Amino acid sequence: MGKKVEEVPQLKQFREWFDKRHEYAKEWKRENGGKIVGYYCTYCPEEILYAAGVLPVRILGSHEPESITRPYLHDMYCPFCHDTLAQGLQGRYDYLDGVTLAQSCLHMRQSYFSFVDRVPNIQWSYYMHFPHGVNNPHATPYLRWELEKFKSAVEEWTGVTITNKELDKAIEIYNKNRQLMKKVFELRRGEKPPITGLHAMEMVVSSQVVDKKDHNEILESFLEDLKDVEVDRETGTRLILIGSEDDDRSFLELVEYGINYPATFVYEECCTGARYFWDEVRPNEDRLMALAERYVKRIPCPAKDWAAGELIRRRFQHIEKVIKDYNVQGAIIAQMKFCDPHELDIPSLRVLFDKNNVKHLTLELDITQPIGQFRTRVEAFLEALGEEDLFF
Amino acid sequence: MEVKVRPLECWNDFKKYRERYYKNYLEAKDKGGIRWAGSAWAFDAIPHGLGEDVYPLTGEPYGATCAFFHEFSRQCLETIERKGAARDLCGYMRNYWGSIAQNKYLLADGSIVEPFPRPDFNFTIHICCSHAKWYHYAAELENGVPTYAVDISVGPGYLLDDKKINYVVKQLNDAIPWMEKITGREYDDELLIKAVYAEADAMSTWAKICKLNQARPAPLEEKSMFSLYVLNLINRSDPEVAKLYHKLYDEVESRVKRGIGALTHEQFRFFTDNPPPWAFLKVYRYLEKEYAAISLGAIYTFGLGGGWIGMDEKGEKWIWEPAPTPEEAGVEITNREEALRWTAEYNLRYRASWQHEYSHWIRKLETYQMIKDWNADAIIMHINRGCELWNMSTLEVRDYLVKKGIPVATYEGNMADPRDFDEARTFNVIDSFMQSLGIERISEK
Ligand code: SF4
């Protein structure tokens, strides 16, 4: 008899890394004596930092109420930005040597600059003018240039010359991480996905806060162990999660474990999900061009996905493919409150789901979630989806 | 001391231009012309090359006009919210979308016509999170209008380099055959060159006009400036706009020489910040009437359509001096490549409102220097829920100015959602602020 998924040790490891991310980073620093750079947006070319011996870790929120950011950030800026800044002001990122932002939304930009100025341990910061227009053909060569400047700034700060050899090594490690997580995701296409969305989220987010080498090791054995897993939960409605920094466990736990109607997330189209790792760096003699290609052509964040001559959104094309490949029946749009880039896509996203016969529910996420309210709404949503199954 | 005041002689010219503008867009097709829509920050010189019968509609001023007519705005906002648009999104954009969704078009005098005139294409830029996506969704609402957005997120002017400029130029270059294909017209580089010269002329002249407001008494108050600066946001590459700004410059200069002010009493000079709550411009009247307080402008009013030198090369100081036109810079524009390069570089380097997105430090220095150069006593900041870009850094700027000893008041509102403004509370904020500074009501004097 196979094991239950909850007994798979690697899942515990992912969770522990996620929970104890600050301890991990401090330990890493003690052991390696290297520098740690916090980054916000998943457009950060981590490979360049990694090649210089720097550990990149994503700055995340804590989902705890706070009131210390109000003098610097307006209320209408998204909870994630407030939460990350609060973490910095509270000293939880006291081990960071530097911080960087690859230009993304305006809210994060403001939060980043306040973080740089107001968190005392930050010695180095870099704001990269990452292009917004990833659907225009000139973005890749332009980004290559921005990467070149970023690389020089990292070299100057660390005193390390980033050679092609080191870049290749970093790219290889990062690509491996992407391939392995993709393999895990592909197991979810089957009738009985071995893991839930909660597990997937813990896997992906933990990869953002630990050394990818460590993560790869665990991922490899995780894939092996998943072969023996006996799925003992009812899959129920197959859901896709659409969103941004959806790393709030209470929400995923509620949908997958806390409702009378069974449901499982089979895919997370968020930057704490597939958007982070889906696309690999393709080899190119010009390493920076290879990186530029990857970051421009990856599944775009809504902030960068808009018409440059052709009325298409590449993210939507990807979602449509996922709906088919993963046999998606319902969508939960987890809308971070005040997040403009995502909100701007919602009216059209609804049309897309309607066109594909996928029922959808939009929920607004805040720093902490109104679980009681959500329960009623998710329950009604899943109930309605279940009833449809009975009749059609 | 009582100040001489006179109405602006060229006021009507500006008013008429604006009225004609919205009508021209509406009637463009009757004359076989071309319509295009885009942000007020779009590179509007480019479509000029398609002919002399090309009529734009820029979204932000249109959204502001909607907001000014409360009832129409309410209908727009409610219509688009029913389609799933979130209430915290850009207020101008929601008005614009709602206007399309209702298939109703608003003219400058408040009259409403149907249907909403569909553009031949959308041509815009992207710098805040909304710009390009605004027109992407508008295009969908209008059954697939061809849409082209230019990414300008290359950083502030003082950090520009050739590769950054080229990135923008290449996108502009690609836009031309794209427009030719859509419209079936042959592009005329001579018209482009003319438009590019006119654009710099209009933007730099507006900056020169703003500088004149350093005088005491100030010849212009901001509420009137809203009706003047707007031409740079609706059709700045039209040579007629530059001509009007020259006329205005001459008149304002003569007002300064003759000591003519905008208010009969000027006891308090202040700046504002952010677009105003368009439906509640009475805030300005209140300040004038009760406190003889004059708003000299804002980084918004000066910088939105003005060409300024901006940050110095080291990024340490903001320079409020008008940017050079091609003639002043000794540059001759003779072909398409040079024209595109000029317009890209001029806008990226000198459009003041494109600079401070890239760091609150730029905005802090920009605001502080403005208060100093124009000799203002204070700043009253609109914490504007209607625009995430203009609201960016405002609280950091407030903190900075307070530490620099500058009196700052803030009130919350929304530039384009009349439902989102507390009038009584705003007046209370103003009264307490004035009291705290010892500024007496003129009625009590
Ligand atoms: S949730 Fe949205 S607004 Fe917030 S940081 Fe992410 S993209 Fe920006």
Ligand code: SF4
């Ligand atoms: S959010 Fe602000 S900057 Fe962006 S389109 Fe709206 S008014 Fe313009």
